[in-house]
Amino acid sequence: MENSFASLINSAKDILVLLPSKPYIDQVSAGLSLYLSLAESGKYVSISCPAPMVTEYSRLIGVDKVTSDLGSKNLVINLVNYDANNVDKVSYDIEDNQFKLTISPKSGFKSPTKEQININYSGASGDLVVLIGGANDSHFPALSKDEFKTAKLVHIGTRLLEILNNDLQVLSFAKPASSTSELVANLIKESGFAVNQDIATNLLAGIEEQSKNFQSNEVTADTFEIFAELLKLGGRRMPKIMPARSYPQGAIPTRPFTQVQPTVQNHVI
Numbered sequence: 001m002e003n004s005f006a007s008l009i010n011s012a013k014d015i016l017v018l019l020p021s022k023p024y025i026d027q028v029s030a031g032l033s034l035y036l037s038l039a040e041s042g043k044y045v046s047i048s049c050p051a052p053m054v055t056e057y058s059r060l061i062g063v064d065k066v067t068s069d070l071g072s073k074n075l076v077i078n079l080v081n082y083d084a085n086n087v088d089k090v091s092y093d094i095e096d097n098q099f100k101l102t103i104s105p106k107s108g109f110k111s112p113t114k115e116q117i118n119i120n121y122s123g124a125s126g127d128l129v130v131l132i133g134g135a136n137d138s139h140f141p142a143l144s145k146d147e148f149k150t151a152k153l154v155h156i157g158t159r160l161l162e163i164l165n166n167d168l169q170v171l172s173f174a175k176p177a178s179s180t181s182e183l184v185a186n187l188i189k190e191s192g193f194a195v196n197q198d199i200a201t202n203l204l205a206g207i208e209e210q211s212k213n214f215q216s217n218e219v220t221a222d223t224f225e226i227f228a229e230l231l232k233l234g235g236r237r238m239p240k241i242m243p244a245r246s247y248p249q250g251a252i253p254t255r256p257f258t259q260v261q262p263t264v265q266n267h268v269i
Contacts, residue, residue, distance in 0.1 A: 005173055006191035008128060008154060009038065016126030016151075018142060019049035019066070020134035027133035028057045028066070029206030030156070030180040033188070033199045034130065036062050040194035046126070050141055059238050060205060061198040077101070078118040086110075131155040131170065133180050136162035143168060156183055158218070178216060178223040181206025185226045200235030208237065 009015065017035045019027060028049070035047040047066050057063050079087075086109040093100045105111050129151050131140055142148065143165070153170040155161045160174050177183050185203045188195055207227055211219050231237075 003171060005187050012128035014126050015043055015045040016129045017047040017132060018129055018140055019132050020139035021050045021141060023049060023133060025056055026179045026181050026206040026210035029060055029202045030184040031132040032060055032062050033202045034184050036199050037188050037193045037195060040196060060202050079112045080116050080118050082112045082116045126151055128152045133157045134161055136164055137168055138164055156180060176218060178218045179207050179210030182223055182226055185230060195233050197234035200230040200233040204230050204235045205238055
């Protein structure tokens with residue numbers, strides 16, 4: 001099936017998992033789990049969210065991988081606290097198949113120090129963009145960028161994504177479920193992608209949170225079945241409030257926050 005989830009993932013060279021502007025913890029859990037699974041399966045993948053990862057998401061494994069950047073298409077070198085007027089010229093050479101960049105200062109001025117060199121990445125990347133949750137495409141402001149005009153767009157959520165921009169074509173894998181995490185768990189399973197203990201743990205957290213501890217009307221026998229499978233795979237059920245020493249590697253422990261932290265309101269689904 002050309003448009004099966006597995007075939008889309010396997011044919012993509014660069015995948016971006018994109019969270020909505022105000023995500024539920026279930027959507028962060030689902031997006032992180034998909035990101036970790038694809039990375040474990042050897043895919044080139046990144047995960048981005050326009051909103052900061054605040055305390056509410058701290059217990060999720062790998063949350064430190066979520067950035068506001070939309071990819072690493074371009075390498076950017078900044079000189080911090082160095083007067084650009086001191087630079088005479090910038091040149092590059094290729095020696096022994098190795099790239100060398102040379103910054104030459106003007107006469108009488110010193111070259112920038114190593115501490116003044118900041119290396120980062122910029123530029124949206126991804127020939128496949130996986131949208132997690134959201135009610136409509138405006139919840140994914142990055143889609144307005146020109147870089148994504150040629151990318152394939154895929155949506156995973158518990159309801160169809162309303163498309164306000166007629167220029168966008170989005171392939172939907174949305175369907176009713178207790179949570180987006182339940183849907184992602186099933187897609188990972190059906191596609192044969194990797195599931196380890198950390199991925200299973202994140203998915204358990206998302207399912208429990210969004211299903212209100214299995215009390216919501218959307219919970220079905222399939223919900224309990226996939227939940228049990230995730231437990232068998234080593235997933236751990238995590239309490240909502242955990243001491244910092246108990247946070248798994250890759251999570252962001254509470255500091256415990258002495259300053260006022262932003263809260264997440266007006267979530268989208």
